[in-house]
Amino acid sequence: MENKNESKGSYNLRRLAEKHLQETSDAGDDLYMMSPADMASLIHELRVHQIELKMQNEELRRIQGELEKTRDRYSHLYDFAPVGYFSGSEKGIITETNLTLASMLGAERSAMIGQPFTRFILTDDQDIYYKHRQRLMETNKPQTCELRLVKKDGHAFHARLECTLIHNEGDDVKQIRAVASDITEQKDLENQLRQAQKMEAIGALAGGIAHDFNNILVAVIGFAELALDSAEKGTPLADHLEEVLIGGKRAKLLVQQILTFGRKAPQKTVPLRIDSLVRETARLIRSTMPSTIGIDIDIKPTLNPCVLGDEAQIHQVILNLCTNAAHSMEITGGTMTIGIDAVTLENGRAGHVSNLSPGKYVKLSISDTGCGIRPENIERIFEPYFSTKEPDKGTGLGLAVVEGIVKAHKGYITVMSQPKEGTVFTIFLPLLEKTGSAPDSMPQKAPAGGEEHILLIDDELAIVKLNKVFLERLGYVVTTSTGSLEALDLFRLKPNDFDLVITDMTMPNMTGDKLAAELIKIRADIPIIICTGYSKAVSEELIGQIGIKALAYKPIDRVELTTTVRKVLDAGWTLPHRQQGAFGL
Known part of the structure; x- marks a missing residue:
């Protein structure tokens, strides 16, 4: 087909050429009157x-x-550029756009041509x-703005728009060229x-308030203990x-959680009974939940679910998950179930739980009958700062922590979760089988005192x-000081008397480590012994180096x-430099 068209085009071109030759040739020209040499020369020229x-x-x-090829390359670069391109009229009507x-x-693309660009802008951002566009037309200079565009499915996303005004030659028509990223x-x-x-600021604030707040808690807890000693048991x-x-001890754990959140608290690993923490947390959160939400606790009576961990951190885990569960049932109501069991993961089963080593584990599950989690969000719920809650109801850090x-x-x-059916979080923690050192729920008695x-x-x-009261009740002789420099002078006078x-760590004039x-x-x-609520300057390693x-x-x-x-x-630190009874004991 292409060859036929080419032959037809050549025939038409030849006819036009013959016609032009007849019109431009002299009337007296006669090829037959040419000599053989001239004819040969003409034929040669024609061949050339x-x-x-x-x-x-x-x-x-x-x-x-x-x-x-250049057009194809340009078209490919234009259509498949990493940013969106479009051209529009002065009124913002799209006249051309790329595939991106x-x-x-x-x-x-065809459906976009002839449409106003505002159709693809979120309603709240159209004023932007x-x-x-007004600044672009008035200044005739490139302009940039950030706004939210809306996809066909209604999903909005953030975009940067960079626009330039183009003047067509020969008329006053203006065209907008734009790049959307x-x-x-x-x-x-x-x-x-x-x-x-913000979290860094909170961490710094946590360290700053820890000292003062802990001092308040020391007084609250301590004097309450003294008063309790004097109160008759069983009375109001x-x-x-x-x-x-x-309440004071719960506040103590709260301070530890704040410091943990700001990465400023040391981890204190001790044997813990998960069932005790669950019951305590359930009682705590019960007072904050609406009556339409019920709490079921499922723990086998014969179970001894002990783990090795930090009490404040494990409490924070349980509290965060319970709070999330309650939040999911805030409107509809429902039931939160907290279950504890002991399981043994063998070689085959352990592999299904993210390569956990085979062995015995405490299995803690917290489930709810709330709104559930959408499948597309399941993969992201543990990402820092990811949250489906309203801005004033969550930071997106809870599950990451x-x-x-x-x-x-x-x-x-x-x-595991299904929308409108609820969510189940399951935690596996290594079971501590030797629980002889696990703390029980009975109050500990103060140890025997001394005469030092x-x-x-x-x-x-x-x-x-x-x-001073605590220590003197146990028989110790106590000399007190409220200033580090005063204490240093006192010690310098009679160093062998003590x-x-x-000493406290954070004090004016001289800190505890420098005093030590x-x-x-x-x-x-x-x-x-150094006592501290929080200090960047002190740690277990540092005090060992100093000699504390x-x-x-x-x-x-x-x-x-x-x-x-x-x-x-x-x-072995008490020295025989002093005779017993030297202080009137």
Whole structure:
């Protein structure tokens, strides 16, 4: 077909050429009157021209092929560019667009032509576009704005729009050329950065308030314990003081959770009974939930679910998951079920739980009958800052923190959910089979005291008074000071009079670690205990280097305090430099 068209085109061209020859040739010209030599010369020239025309045609075909390739390359670059391109009239009507923008908006390119661009802009952001286009027309300079575009399915995404005004030659018609870029990922990263900066600020704030808040808790818990000692058991007063103690100890765990959240709390790993934490958490969250939500606890009576972990962190895991479950049933009501079981994962089964090592595990499950989680969100729920809640109801950090804590305890967390059917979170933590050291629910008794002389230093007078009473009731002789420089002078006068020094870390003029270093210079064998709520300057490793014998974290109750004191004194640090009874005991 192509050859026939080419032959027809050549025939028409020949006719036009003959006609032009007849019109331009002289009337007297007669090829027959030419001499053989002239005729041969003419034929030669014609052949040369024929070859020249053939070469020109071949060059034209080559150039045409190159132009077609260039056009294809341009078309490919234009249509499949990493950004969307479109052209529009002064009124914003789309006249041309590339495939990238069409794909970005989930629309057909042909369906976009002739449509106003505002059709693809989120209603709330259309004013941004109108102002952007107005500035473009008034200034005749390139303009950039950020707004949200809407796909055909109604899903909105963040985009950057860069527009330029083009003037057509020979008329006053103006055309808008625009580049549209999807910046959703960039916006997500910016939001994550802002959240990270907020969390960094919260972490710094947590460290700043920990010292003061812990000092308040020391006084609250300590004096409540003293008052409880004087109250008759079974009386309303004793019951009220018990509640004060429970609240104070819960506040103590709350401070630890805040510091953990800001990555400023040391992890204190001890044997824990998960069932006790579950019951305590259920009682705590019950008071905050509407009456339309019920709580069922399913724990086998013979089960002894002990794990090795940080109490504050494990409590935070249970509390976060219970809070999420309650939130999912806030409107419809329902039932939250907390179950605990012991399971054995063998080689085959362990592989199905994210390569957990075979062995015995405590299985903690928290389920609800709430709204459930959409399938497309299941993969992302443990991502930091991802949240389906409203902005004022969640940061998107809860489940990320939960997963981090579970992994830090050598465990694993799974989730199963169906929209409108509910959600089940299951946690596996290594079972601690030797539970002889696990704390029971009965209050611990203060250990036996002694007759040693203790120098007690803290800039909070209430804490000094409280701990002095605790220690003196156990038989210790206690000298107190509310200033580090005053204590240093006191120790310098009679360094051999003291068997132990207990000092706060954060104090004006001289911090506890620096005071300890000065005391050790005076007497190298003096045992020292530092008490701290939080300090960047002190850690277990650092105090060992200085020569401090123990580190106690506020708010330290009387059992912890007296236990630590006795442990340090019994570790071989008490010296025979003083005769018993030298202080009138």
